Amino acid sequence: GQQLNQSPQSMFIQEGEDVSMNCTSSSIFNTWLWYKQDPGEGPVLLIALYKAGELTSNGRLTAQFGITRKDSFLNISASIPSDVGIYFCAGLPPQQGGKLIFGQGTELSVKP
């Protein structure tokens, strides 16, 4: 089946630094979603992308739908301690109904 490669697996950064993570696939996707999961909670939707090339922001977060439809990235600017958590990308393959494919997650740690 289709798979997503999410990288990096983990990041340790200093407060105030910018963060970048991405997801890639050998297959195309029609939709890309980015989620954040805090310990003991369910994933929370951050950004949804629907068109190739689309660039969308949500506060300090910016995500892009790759022009080839095979990748997406998420940037976080000026990180703060509450950005700590696991970030997941999810892609919707063509003709798969509502079945999202999830990346393995990027664990972000922020040092104050």
Place this chain on the structure above:
Amino acid sequence: DAGVIQSPRHEVTEMGQEVTLRCKPISGHNSLFWYRQTMMRGLELLIYFNNNVPIDDSGMPEDRFSAKMPNASFSTLKIQPSEPRDSAVYFCASTLRAGNSYEQYFGPGTRLTVT
């Protein structure tokens, strides 16, 4: 508006016992998904429903797992008999399938421990 509601939040049971997990989707949403999350395998889709009808249960690990959605506001995931390897966090998610929108909203999860 209330989000997706799951109960119980934590369940500890002994091997061989029946376990029932419950989910109330966001009001008005017409698709519901059950996921399992473990460190080793990440987030796995078990089954999903559109308009209360099961569409794809290919992710259900084996016959010990079953899911129902008797109406638009309630779903259950049952494991009978439970085994230690079923220990995981189980999430329910819902979405309003309209146009191009496939944004899934997750509940807080049920942490299942089978001893």
